[in-house]
Amino acid sequence: MFLTEPVLTKRIPTWPWGDPAERTLISVDQYRRTGGYEALRKAISMEPTDVIQCVKDSQLRGRGGAGFPCGVKWGFLPKIDGGRRYLAINCDEAEPGTFKDRLLVDYDPHQIIEGIAIACWACRLDTAYFFIRGEYRHQAKVMKQAIREAYEAGIFGPQGLLGGATDFAVECHLHRGAGAYICGEETALLEAVEGKRGWPRLKPPFPAIEGLFGRPTIVNNVETLAAVPHIVERGADWWTSIGVESTIGQPASFGTKLVGVSGHVNRPGVYEIGLGAPLNELIEREDYCQGIKSGRAYKASIPGGVSMGVLDQNEFGAELDFDIGRKNGIMGLGTACPTMFDEGTDMVMVARNIARFFKNESCGQCTPCREGSQWVYKLLVKIEQGEAKPADLDLLVEVAGSMGSMQGTTICGLADGTNWAVSTIVKKFRSEFEARIRGTTGVLTATS
Ligand SMILES: Cc1cc2nc3c(=O)[nH]c(=O)nc-3n(C[C@H](O)[C@H](O)[C@H](O)COP(=O)(O)O)c2cc1C
Ligand code: SF4
Numbered sequence: 001m002f003l004t005e006p007v008l009t010k011r012i013p014t015w016p017w018g019d020p021a022e023r024t025l026i027s028v029d030q031y032r033r034t035g036g037y038e039a040l041r042k043a044i045s046m047e048p049t050d051v052i053q054c055v056k057d058s059q060l061r062g063r064g065g066a067g068f069p070c071g072v073k074w075g076f077l078p079k080i081d082g083g084r085r086y087l088a089i090n091c092d093e094a095e096p097g098t099f100k101d102r103l104l105v106d107y108d109p110h111q112i113i114e115g116i117a118i119a120c121w122a123c124r125l126d127t128a129y130f131f132i133r134g135e136y137r138h139q140a141k142v143m144k145q146a147i148r149e150a151y152e153a154g155i156f157g158p159q160g161l162l163g164g165a166t167d168f169a170v171e172c173h174l175h176r177g178a179g180a181y182i183c184g185e186e187t188a189l190l191e192a193v194e195g196k197r198g199w200p201r202l203k204p205p206f207p208a209i210e211g212l213f214g215r216p217t218i219v220n221n222v223e224t225l226a227a228v229p230h231i232v233e234r235g236a237d238w239w240t241s242i243g244v245e246s247t248i249g250q251p252a253s254f255g256t257k258l259v260g261v262s263g264h265v266n267r268p269g270v271y272e273i274g275l276g277a278p279l280n281e282l283i284e285r286e287d288y289c290q291g292i293k294s295g296r297a298y299k300a301s302i303p304g305g306v307s308m309g310v311l312d313q314n315e316f317g318a319e320l321d322f323d324i325g326r327k328n329g330i331m332g333l334g335t336a337c338p339t340m341f342d343e344g345t346d347m348v349m350v351a352r353n354i355a356r357f358f359k360n361e362s363c364g365q366c367t368p369c370r371e372g373s374q375w376v377y378k379l380l381v382k383i384e385q386g387e388a389k390p391a392d393l394d395l396l397v398e399v400a401g402s403m404g405s406m407q408g409t410t411i412c413g414l415a416d417g418t419n420w421a422v423s424t425i426v427k428k429f430r431s432e433f434e435a436r437i438r439g440t441t442g443v444l445t446a447t448s
Pocket of ligand 1: 066
């Protein structure tokens with residue numbers, strides 16, 4: 001599960017193969033000198049349907065959070081009718097604790113662009129919108145420059161892909177967000193690109209059928225697209241030789257994954273692993289994260305962005321693959337960016353902090369999310385301040401548990417995130433909440 005060679009980070013020095021201090025931005029020329037755009041050349045020598053089949057065979061699952069099989073999604077597109085078809089690239093990356101797509105944009109943007117061009121060729125998408133979160137000002141500049149380089153190199157533009165090697169032409173635009181987390185939800189993203197308020201749409205229709213400007217649209221995460229050139233170049237069998245099969249009868253977790261580790265670790269940062277690597281090994285290995293900070297003990301972690309929920313002391317060995325949710329009582333792998341907490345962490349404070357984020361970021365369309373997230377936050381503040389009664393804890397669990405698209409009470413998954421984050425923290429650390437209600441802290445203090 002720990003790779004012998006980097007794949008997505010082969011040009012980006014990353015522990016354990018390279019020192020992040022040596023990272024530089026890869027220009028289009030450097031990218032080409034090191035084999036870049038050869039996968040695109042190969043792709044356009046193939047029938048588009050064969051490229052989709054290759055991605056289907058690789059069982060590549062989306063890296064944006066939901067883990068939906070990429071090739072299957074590409075296969076949902078309707079037949080060509082002469083009208084526009086879009087690719088929307090999701091670089092919103094606003095999930096707290098998530099910073100893995102940024103690494104690719106910062107240093108190897110042409111790897112993403114190659115993935116974009118291959119996806120457009122395979123799915124016959126003529127226009128790509130690269131949506132990037134408002135706070136990524138530097139990354140927006142880098143990406144804009146890389147898109148310009150790609151035009152100059154003839155990757156994009158009216159002459160056809162790869163300097164006219166085919167008649168099929170792709171235009172690519174960069175669209176900056178304005179700082180709302182909800183715009184990472186794929187249909188809110190489409191609204192934002194259309195110049196509207198970022199409100200998620202009711203589904204169906206799904207974007208593949210009716211997306212941007214009412215036309216067929218594929219929405220993919222940055223890391224998903226960055227994996228595509230490698231799969232086309234080295235084949236689906238090579239990709240499925242990395243990672244793990246499911247042990248509980250679910251779709252497999254193949255390929256490599258970027259994991260951004262933050263919180264109480266000695267060496268935080270983005271690492272590339274094979275799916276299925278145990279969290280505790282990633283954290284404790286000297287060539288990876290070098291253990292929990294200051295020699296303290298591990299207490300808890302949020303393995304995939306705060307929406308996914310929390311792992312407790314007994315779940316430190318959880319394997320980082322798409323089965324992690326079902327095996328450990330959390331929502332899923334999410335973005336696979338673990339935030340680590342040491343033994344001194346106050347889990348009531350963690351829950352309150354997360355709830356604050358969600359109540360601020362709710363778009364307000366659905367009553368259970370708009371009102372519920374405020375209510376959850378207020379109850380947590382009350383508990384944290386020692387002003388709550390035992391019944392408030394039950395009320396907290398009930399209100400949080402009633403929110404979410406999985407319950408059918410909300411349009412999108414933001415409310416599920418509030419629910420899973422709060423519910424799993426209360427479930428797995430209930431004694432701390434009870435202690436706070438009794439008037440004791442229930443946790444080690446920072447100096448103990
Ligand atoms: C509230 C919310 C925020 C999301 N934020 C992101 C994000 O920042 N980046 C992302 O790729 N996907 C995000 N997603 C998931 C997208 O809706 C979508 O599943 C994903 O972009 C599809 O790409 P993939 O199949 O390549 O993973 C979010 C979903 C929700 C519900
Ligand atoms: S669940 Fe929340 S964020 Fe999503 S559409 Fe409803 S109100 Fe907006």
